[in-house]
Amino acid sequence: MASAVAAQVQSNPASAPQLQRGIVKMVLSGCAVIVRGQPRGGPPPERQINLSNIRAGALARRAVQGQTDTKDTPDEPWAFQAREFLRKKVIGKEVCFTVENKTPQGREYGMVYLGKDTSGENIAESLVTEGLATVRREGIRGNNPEQARLCDLEDQAKAAKKGLWTEGGGAHTVRELKYTIENPRNFVDSLHQKPVNAIIEHVRDGCIVRALLLPDYYLVTVMLSGIKCPTFKRDADGSETPEPFSAEAKFFTESRLLQRDVQIILESCPNQVILGTILHPNGNITELLLKEGFARCVDWSMAVYTQGAEKLRAAERSAKEHKVRIWKDYVAPTANLDQKDRQFVAKVMQVVNADAIVVKLNSGEHKTIHLSSIRPPRLEGEEKNKDKDKRFRPLYDIPYMFEAREFLRKKLIGKKVNVTVDYIRAATSAMETGGVPAFPERTCATVTIGGINIAEALVSKGLATVIRYRQDDDQRSSHYDELLAAEARAIKNGKGLHSKKEVPIHRVADISGETQKAKQFLPFLQRAGRSEAVVEYVFSGSRLKLYMPKETCLITFLLAGIECPRGSRNMPSGMQVAEPYSEEATIFTKELVLQREVEVEVESMDKAGNFIGWLHIEGVNLSVALVDNALSKVHFTAERSSYYKTLLSAEETARQRKEKVTNLKSQLSVAQLTEEKERVAKYRPVYVTEITDGLHFFAQDVETGTKLESLMESMRGEIAAQPLVEGSFTPRRGDFCIAKFGDGEWYRARIEKVESPAKVHVYYIDYGNREILSSTRLAALSPAFSTRTLPPQATEYTFAFIQVPQDEDARTDAVDSVVRDIQNTQCLLNVEYSGIVCPHVTLQFADSKDDVGLGLVKEGLVMVDVRKEKHLQKMVSDKHTLSIWRVL
Missing domain, CATH: 2.40.50.90 (OB fold (Dihydrolipoamide Acetyltransferase, E2P))
Incomplete structure (x- = not known):
């Protein structure tokens, strides 16, 4: 079809008119249309066809901006009605046409018929019949039946007083076009986001159009909310340079919306730019552009999108997964993770910070999870410099940090949650952070419980803020828009960090190891009987740090009545070796009581100011539980306690099971308890690849060397078969890629820092050396050669x-x-x-x-x-x- 349209340009006006076919792209006026062919690998060719032998009124034209000698010209009577009649009849439809005459200036005149052949409706005849066009009678040829028929139809229209031939001259048919809006923000707000009928008059690029708002004839420019398409960049010399897929995106929007009847929801007007959503009976163009890979989501205008931001994210995600068009080189942040590592159910064991938790996997492994895209409360500006002489305790001294931790603790501790990994944040070295302590690799995820997104709940209460990213940064929460909306609500309602009230102050006294202060508290705690407490830290199986909310103090608490295996510790004489099962006892206590609400009975205190007593959690005595699980023995001091018989019974049960540390002293000699391990000399062959200035070195295991050679050979073979496109890769810190070394070969690498496209810091993961390269010497790492296939070898x-x-x-x-x-x-x-x-x-x-x-x-x-x-x-x-x- 495209070739059919193109071929007509070469036609000879003197020869018999050749029948051509095409699709009507645009109606310029009541007597001129633009016809295009079918697209084949890109936007198709197009041509303007002017209807022979007739003339319709000229449409309004705006004065050229910046030229004082020009002014606006209004519609001629019935011009807009003629255009509308023709637009509604032919726009987007297939027509056939003949070119009867071509002027020296290149203007083509001919006849246009609806359908595939001349048996269809003659467009010129229809216009004349309705009185919307006049017939050119000058130079009428007697042997031209088409021209004679047009004259007859015009006479009939005059007799019937249709259109142009009605009495009064048609002044009422002239539009009062409005090219500017005095206060566009108020104009948009006055519509209350109600759909407005409109006609799309022009498409600048895939996401920016010129629309005629009905019935008041406002001509406005509308940018689609929530997205951005590739565009045409204007150079200094005035020429335009198209970004990849910009022409295709423009054609995609043109072919669906240009001169179509639509509804537009005008959603916002920041900086004189009207943002809106265009609704067509066949669908929402914003979502279609994203799904087809012609656009990407943008955060700044996503907030005003009224049709559900999650739909746009889902459409973009679909395009990314299928690597469509602008996403052809896309690599997902979790591409190197197996499905079981991306989504899993785990039990929350500890709240580390207001944005981090420790969970226990089904395998028994403990893993730290950071909540995606949020930032916990922190000190700002002058607050950082206050109280330098005071011992700084972030949990209590940073405003709202304690409230955020408590929210997570009460909501999550001991509960099973659903974890969806969004991205892995690469480790940050001290050099990159300007001397600030380095951060290890972080697993960032969306954590939900009972269908509630914990990060969103935290933000909505004003107990955390949302991180802002660069537009091309994909390492963010999969529910980023919900987080932004939650933050907006918190700001509007003045919640937490956004409140104008005085910040809460937590005056918590830490009396751990403070003997004199502990003596003052002891009588009070003894008289209180059972007191409420929260376990803040577990030093060992029987030694804990507690927060007493009523007393607002921190104490060190020792479990009474038992003797727990001691862990390793530094002594003046050297390192004291841990007793057997001390680690198991610590883990048992942590899993049972860490950050849980408990009840304690204080009986006494030791010389160091540590309180001694009994700890209960949900009816369980922790001392009894440790003995029952053979992780501790009954101490003689328990004889004075009311729990003595219970402890003896638990110990007897454990002894009968012959588990772990029961009768530890009779089973193990003192020599066994203090036995030192021997140095193990197990040398293995390695290949040293790099020496650093700090006298560190990188080495590869020789036994895996063949695997690396095989992988490199396969990778380079694939590159040779399908050469890489230079400059198509966008480097981001933490991403794995391949880099072209000085020897001209490609190697696996990780991006450590991006200063500019010309200065990208990379680390060769299989050799240990580092280099600064241009992004043109980098390319995406294929999943077949990722670190999942073969871990970094250096x-x-x-x-x-x-x-x-x-x-x-x-x-x-x-x-x-x-x-x-x-x-x-x-x-x-x-x-x-x-x-x-x-x-x-x-x-x-x-x-x-x-x-x-x-x-x-x-x-x-x-x-x-x-x-x-x-x-x-x-x-x-x-x-x-x-x-x-x-x-x-």
Whole structure:
């Protein structure tokens, strides 16, 4: 069809008129139409056809802006009626036409018929019959039957006094067009978001149109609320550069709305721009544009969209999932997660902060979940600098932090919730945050309970705020619009953080370890009998920190009547080894009472100011529960208690089951309790790929080296078969991608920072090195080669028992020596102990088995880091002796 329209341009006016077909795109006036072909891979060709032998009135025209010598011209009588008659009859319909004449200026004149052949309705004849057009009688040819028939029809219209031939001249048919609105904001508000009948007169791009509002003939520009389509950017020289899919988006809107009867809901008017939603009997164009991948949601205008923002998000999500048009290179934030890791049910064990909780998975694993897209209460401006000398306690000193924590605690603790992971926020290094402590990787999710979105509930009460993102940032809550709406309600109603009232103050006295203060509280707590409390922290199975709401104080509480296994702790003589099952006892107590509301009976206190007594939760005595589960033994001090018989019964039951720590002293000797573990030397081959300036190094396990080689070969083969389009990838911090290294090859990488499109900081996850690249040297990482297929192969280590020199020159010498000796070589590695940043290891040369760290000590390049663990003393002693001799 497109070729049929295009072919007519080459037609010879002198030859017999050739019948052509097309779709009417637009009616310019009562005697001119624009006909287009069928689209094939893009917007189709089009041409203007002027109806032969007739003339209709000219429509109104606005003066050219900025030219004082021009002015507005009104409609000619019956011009708009002629246009409307023709528009309603032919717009969007298939017609056939012949071109009878073509002027030197390129204007084409011909006959237009409804349908596929000339048996259809002759449009010119219909206009003349209704008295909406006049016949050009000059130069009438006697052998032209079409022209003669038009003259007869005109005579009949005159006799019937139709249209132009009615008495009075038709002044009542001239529109009073209004090109401007004095106060557009009041105009929009006055309509109360009621649908207004309109005709779409022009389509600027996919989401901006010019509309004629009826019946008052306001001509206004309307931008579709909630979305943005690719557009045509105007360059300095006045030319326009189309963004990808801008022409297709414009045609999509034109083919459905141009000169159609529609209804428009005018929703807002910020900055003189009218935002609205266009409703057509065949659907909502806003949703259709999103679903077809011609538009993206925008937050700033989404708030005024009245037809349900969730529908727009769902349409955009569908386009992303199918990677349609503008989303052809889209990679979802959770693309690397399995379905079971994206959605799961878990039990809430702890509220860490006003936006973070710890949940227990079905596997028994504990996982920290951050609520997506919200920010907990925090200090702003001058408040940060107040009370510097006072011990700062965020839970009580940050306004509304305590209320937010309490809301989550009462709502969630011990309950099962539904977790939907929205995105994984990459770890932030101290360098990126300007020296601020680094944040580890965060799992951000939407958490619901009983159909209630916890983040939304928190925001609606004014106990958290919503994070604002860059428009292209996809790492956000899947219910982001509901969060924004909840925040707007909280602001309107002055809730919580948005209240103008004085902020709540929590004066909580911490008397933990304060012996004198504890003595003052002791008589009061003893007389009170059972007191309400909230377990704030669990130090061990029998040692807890409690918040007493009535007394507004924090106390350390020891369970009476039992002897619980002790955990490991630092002593002046060295590290005290944990007793068996101490960790299990701590976990048991945490799962049973942490952040729960309990009742306590205070009996006494110890010399350190810790209160001793009994703790009850939902009718369960925690001391009895620990004994019953063989995680503690009855202490002789329980004899004076009314719970003594219950404790003995529980201990006897546990003894009969022969579980865990029952009769611990008779089963294990003192030697067994204090037995030290031996150093484990289990060296494995690794390949050192990178050395850092801080004397850390990255290494790959040799046994997985073939997997990496196979993956890289497959990945590069795919790239060779389907070359990548440069500049099509948009880098975002934390995303995995592939990067083109200096050798011209592609490697897997993670984006650590984006300064500009020309400066993107990447980390090569399989080799450990870093580089700053242009975004043109980056591309999306295919799921087939993601970290799910093969985890990152470069692991960071540092040398055990070694102090990194503080002097820059000395450190550089040590690094140079290590680079010279082990970089890009195979070595043997053994993990000695863990560290804050990475494991501390000993490294041996693969051939000689000589210790690399020991060699650095021998050369006097580093000093020995003395460790206290007994099982490491021999290694430390050997190196320390060498270090001393080197100094001497």
